[in-house]
Amino acid sequence: MKFYYFSEQGYYPVWDEIQGPLRTDPGSKLAEPAVAHRLLNRCIDEWTLADQLGMNIMVNEHHASYTCMSVSCMLTLSILARVTKNARLLALGVPLFNRPDPYRVAEEAAYVDTMSGGRLELGLVKGAGYELPISNQNPVRNMDRFWEAHDLLLKAFTSHDGPVSWESENYQYRNINVIPRCFQQPHPPIWMPTFSGNNAREIARRGYTMATFTTGYGSKGVFDAYRETFAQTHGRAAPPERIAYLGMVAVAKDEKTARERGARVASYAHATERTPPAKLNPPGYMSVADNARLLPNQGAISFFYNKTLPDGRKMSNPPTIDEFVQAGMLFCGTPDQVAEQIMRFSTAMGGVGNMIVQMGGMLEDEENRDSLYLFGSEVVPRLKELHLSAAAE
Amino acid sequence: MADKIQIAGLSVEMVRKGSGPALLFLHSGDGVEAAQPAIDLLSKSFDVIAPSHPGFGGTDLPANFSTIDDLAYFYLDLLDELDLTDVVLCGASFGGWLAMEMAIKSTARLSRLVLADAVGVKFGSRDTRDIADLFALTPAEIPPLLFHDVARFAVDYTKVPEPQLARIARNREAFTLFSWSPTLYDPKLRQRLHRVDLPTLVLWGANDRVVNLDYGRALAGTLPSASLEVIPSCGHLPHVEQVATFADHVVRFAGAATPSRKGIRA
Numbered sequence: 001m002k003f004y005y006f007s008e009q010g011y012y013p014v015w016d017e018i019q020g021p022l023r024t025d026p027g028s029k030l031a032e033p034a035v036a037h038r039l040l041n042r043c044i045d046e047w048t049l050a051d052q053l054g055m056n057i058m059v060n061e062h063h064a065s066y067t068c069m070s071v072s073c074m075l076t077l078s079i080l081a082r083v084t085k086n087a088r089l090l091a092l093g094v095p096l097f098n099r100p101d102p103y104r105v106a107e108e109a110a111y112v113d114t115m116s117g118g119r120l121e122l123g124l125v126k127g128a129g130y131e132l133p134i135s136n137q138n139p140v141r142n143m144d145r146f147w148e149a150h151d152l153l154l155k156a157f158t159s160h161d162g163p164v165s166w167e168s169e170n171y172q173y174r175n176i177n178v179i180p181r182c183f184q185q186p187h188p189p190i191w192m193p194t195f196s197g198n199n200a201r202e203i204a205r206r207g208y209t210m211a212t213f214t215t216g217y218g219s220k221g222v223f224d225a226y227r228e229t230f231a232q233t234h235g236r237a238a239p240p241e242r243i244a245y246l247g248m249v250a251v252a253k254d255e256k257t258a259r260e261r262g263a264r265v266a267s268y269a270h271a272t273e274r275t276p277p278a279k280l281n282p283p284g285y286m287s288v289a290d291n292a293r294l295l296p297n298q299g300a301i302s303f304f305y306n307k308t309l310p311d312g313r314k315m316s317n318p319p320t321i322d323e324f325v326q327a328g329m330l331f332c333g334t335p336d337q338v339a340e341q342i343m344r345f346s347t348a349m350g351g352v353g354n355m356i357v358q359m360g361g362m363l364e365d366e367e368n369r370d371s372l373y374l375f376g377s378e379v380v381p382r383l384k385e386l387h388l389s390a391a392a393e
Numbered sequence: 394m395a396d397k398i399q400i401a402g403l404s405v406e407m408v409r410k411g412s413g414p415a416l417l418f419l420h421s422g423d424g425v426e427a428a429q430p431a432i433d434l435l436s437k438s439f440d441v442i443a444p445s446h447p448g449f450g451g452t453d454l455p456a457n458f459s460t461i462d463d464l465a466y467f468y469l470d471l472l473d474e475l476d477l478t479d480v481v482l483c484g485a486s487f488g489g490w491l492a493m494e495m496a497i498k499s500t501a502r503l504s505r506l507v508l509a510d511a512v513g514v515k516f517g518s519r520d521t522r523d524i525a526d527l528f529a530l531t532p533a534e535i536p537p538l539l540f541h542d543v544a545r546f547a548v549d550y551t552k553v554p555e556p557q558l559a560r561i562a563r564n565r566e567a568f569t570l571f572s573w574s575p576t577l578y579d580p581k582l583r584q585r586l587h588r589v590d591l592p593t594l595v596l597w598g599a600n601d602r603v604v605n606l607d608y609g610r611a612l613a614g615t616l617p618s619a620s621l622e623v624i625p626s627c628g629h630l631p632h633v634e635q636v637a638t639f640a641d642h643v644v645r646f647a648g649a650a651t652p653s654r655k656g657i658r659a
Contacts, residue, residue: 133529140570141459169459278531283565284573291562296551298531 001346001353001383002241004090005050005372006058007360008068008268009043009076011036015066015267015362021276022066024130031066040069042365044079046372051084053376056121058090058246058356063134067271073123074108081116089116092191092211092246092356093123097142098135102149103176106156110182118183123191123211124150129285130275140284145170152176157187191244197225204229204238211244211356214269214303216328217310219245223349240353245345248330249357251338251374252367261363261371262321262332268361269304269329270318304329335378342383355383395425395451400444401470406451407444411436414504414647416481417468418443419488421630422527422568424450424560428485431632434640438648439481444471446491448567450560461513461571461579465494472502481647482591483507485632486603487572490514490579497585505647506593508612508619509631509639510601512577514586516611524577525603528569541600541628586615593619594646596639598627 014030015022047057059076062068070076073091080089089112094105113120126146132139148170155164156176163175182188191209194200203210204226212219223243230238248268250261277300283291291299307315307327315323324330328348331341346352357375359368395406408425410432416439420428425445435441446464448454458464468491472480482503484492489511496506517523525538532550540546550558593616597609606623613621624631624638631639 133526136574138570138573139528140566140573169457278529278534282528283562283569288559288562288566291565292555292558295532295553295558295561298533298550300531 001355002056002088003376003380003383004056004058004088004244004354004356005047005376006060006246006356006358007043007046007368008060008062008358009040009070010268010271010360011039011066011069012267012271012360012362015271018066021274022271023062023275024064024134024279025276026066031069036069042368043076043360044083046359046368047080047087048083049369049372050376051087053373053380054086055357055376055380056088056090057084058092060092061095062128063131067268072108074105074112077112077120078108078115081112081119084116087119088121089119090121090191090356091123092121092193093125095127095131095135096124096149096153097146098127098131098137099149100135100137102152102171103156103173103178105149106153106176106178109153109188110157110178110180113183113188114180116183118188120182120184120188121191121209122188123193124153125193129281130279132282132285133279138284139282142285154187157182193246194222197221200225201229205233207234207242209242209244209354211246211354213246214248214329214358216247216307217345217348218307219328220349223352227350240351243349243352244354244356245349245352246356246358247328247342247345248324248332248361249338249359249371249375250330250332250363251335251371251379253334253374255333255337258333258337259321261367262325262330264363264367265332265359265361266321266324266330268358269324271361273302273304273318335374335382338375339379339382342379395445397451400474401467403447403453403455403467404451405444405447405453405471407442408432409440409442411439411441413439414479414481415440415442415477416483416643416647417472417477419468419482419484419491420446420449421486421488421632422564422572424564426450426560427630427633430636431639434636435483435643438644442475442477446488446567448570449564454567454570459570461491461494464491464571465498468495469499469502478502479504481505481507481643483509483643484511485509486512486629487568487577490572490577490582493582493586493589494579496589496591497582500589500591503591506589506591506616507596507643507646508593509596510598510604510609510629511595511612512572512604513579514583514608514612514615515575515578515580516583516608522576523604523608526576527603528573528576538602539629540634541598541626542634546634583615587617589616589618591618592646593617594642595619595621596631596642597621597623598629598631598634599623599625600627601629603629 061070163177166173192203193211200222227238248265250265252258328345331338395408445452489508490513536546595613613619627635
């Protein structure tokens with residue numbers, strides 16, 4: 001099992017102060033430049049510590065958001081490419097259908113891969129529905145645009161004999177020529193996250209690494225769909241390292257402190273649920289059938305709430321810390337407890353080769369560092385023992 | 394009831410009702426359903442032809458349709474295939490935009506133009522939105538923007554049957570496809586409106602909160618031969634909110650003797 005440390009780089013000091021949404025709508029005046037400076041640098045320090053602890057690194061991006069100040073995966077990774085030594089650098093990911101210029105995505109990824117000496121793991125994500133009004137890209141036919149941008153990236157990565165062109169309804173280029181080209185040839189490993197079995201099958205067919213985010217024990221169907229299609233397509237079992245899971249994590253030496261930390265990490269989940277409902281799901285972002293089903297509920301969708309627990313009960317609204325833990329969305333406790341929770345989850349999922357460890361939220365600097373240090377120095381060695389069978393069910 | 398006919402290779406859902414001069418009704422972004430009372434009234438004076446646009450209702454959406462131009466050329470093909478002449482072209486909101494996009498291309502089969510609270514043109518400065526963003530709203534937030542008498546038009550989606558929900562969702566998606574960005578307008582349309590050599594009636598809801606009356610005045614002032622009529626106690630959709638007044642205006646305007654079109658562009 002490999003481990004990636006992740007933080008959203010949130011501007012959390014005003015989460016309680018701001019009434020209502022923390023994304024897309026609140027003005028920037030509450031973000032004090034000096035505080036943002038301190039918080040962003042703190043995140044770089046945490047990733048540097050993760051590197052020293054032998055862990056890997058994941059970054060993401062959002063826009064117009066108090067929950068995530070990273071506005072470009074590759075901006076953050078270009079710093080980390082220089083200040084870390086060994087960690088794999090996972091962008092998960094670049095929101096491809098929100099980016100009007102995929103050629104630029106290819107250039108920046110190749111830059112980070114070269115700067116880091118070939119440590120980039122390139123995650124390609126659709127993009128958040130609530131960020132379509134920010135990018136101004138049309139919500140309708142978003143997956144067509146996603147896959148076309150993906151094809152264009154691969155063409156940009158693999159064309160080395162001079163400029164190539166691309167002319168389609170979505171993209172126009174006359175001079176695609178990425179210099180420097182990728183350090184890893186033909187291109188860095190590609191990852192894609194998903195919440196659906198259909199997408200999981202498509203990712204498996206292409207042999208990419210698949211991740212699910214905070215979907216807990218409900219992820220089993222998606223993992224199974226991936227493994228089944230991978231085996232059918234490639235004639236061998238999907239290696240566990242092709243499967244990744246992102247969970248929130250809080251570790252402390254004693255259980256009481258760990259639970260306090262867990263609540264502060266999980267504050268991220270509550271913060272994201274405050275996204276303006278009108279912008280979460282612009283028409284065309286989801287299918288007509290899904291939107292018809294959602295209309296009686298005003299089109300509202302939820303990422304962290306309304307899940308069913310493994311014992312069949314519905315979560316409270318909002319969920320409790322215990323429910324987040326039972327659901328497999330939060331791993332929280334002493335190093336022994338967290339290792340045991342992750343081991344149980346991975347086994348139930350049939351073997352998760354990559355565990356993405358999300359901290360941050362409203363954790364203060366010192367407790368975040370301590371939680372990360374305990375994970376890297378005490379949880380990781382316990383989990384390294386875990387035998388992952390590639391043929392696991 | 395709507396029938397299915399083949400037009401330009403597409404299966405098109407179309408209401409055709411009444412007799413008299415041909416009137417092509419182009420529905421607003423919420424689909425043809427809400428226009429049924431207006432269609433019924435107009436059918437007493439006209440041969441009303443009211444299709445669902447490609448992507449809306451039960452009409453096909455070809456994969457290569459993505460712009461308002463695609464719809465405008467489709468409707469010019471429809472006029473040809475149905476061999477309609479001296480057509481009164483009547484469009485509401487998004488349908489008004491579509492009507493103007495047709496008329497700048499060809500008015501050969503048209504006699505008159507009626508625009509009700511039409512979107513589609515940019516008059517204001519680059520940092521002022523002329524037209525409200527109808528795509529950043531929850532379903533419950535839409536009626537307060539569309540109507541003067543909001544309470545009359547609130548929808549309880551928990552009581553709407555599933556096939557109707559699917560139509561609403563499909564209409565919303567198609568509306569978004571054609572008008573997401575630039576939001577509900579075509580940057581080139583204003584400079585081309587001089588080509589609309591048709592007597593034009595611009596109808597405007599006095600309390601339109603999507604595109605206000607100043608915009609309606611600017612539109613009427615830009616079209617070569619347009620008069621403006623303001624409908625009181627009315628929001629963005631006169632054909633829905635003030636059906637009788639809307640139909641009266643259309644009948645009075647289009648029922649008059651057809652004037653010579655010569656000289657309009659001079």
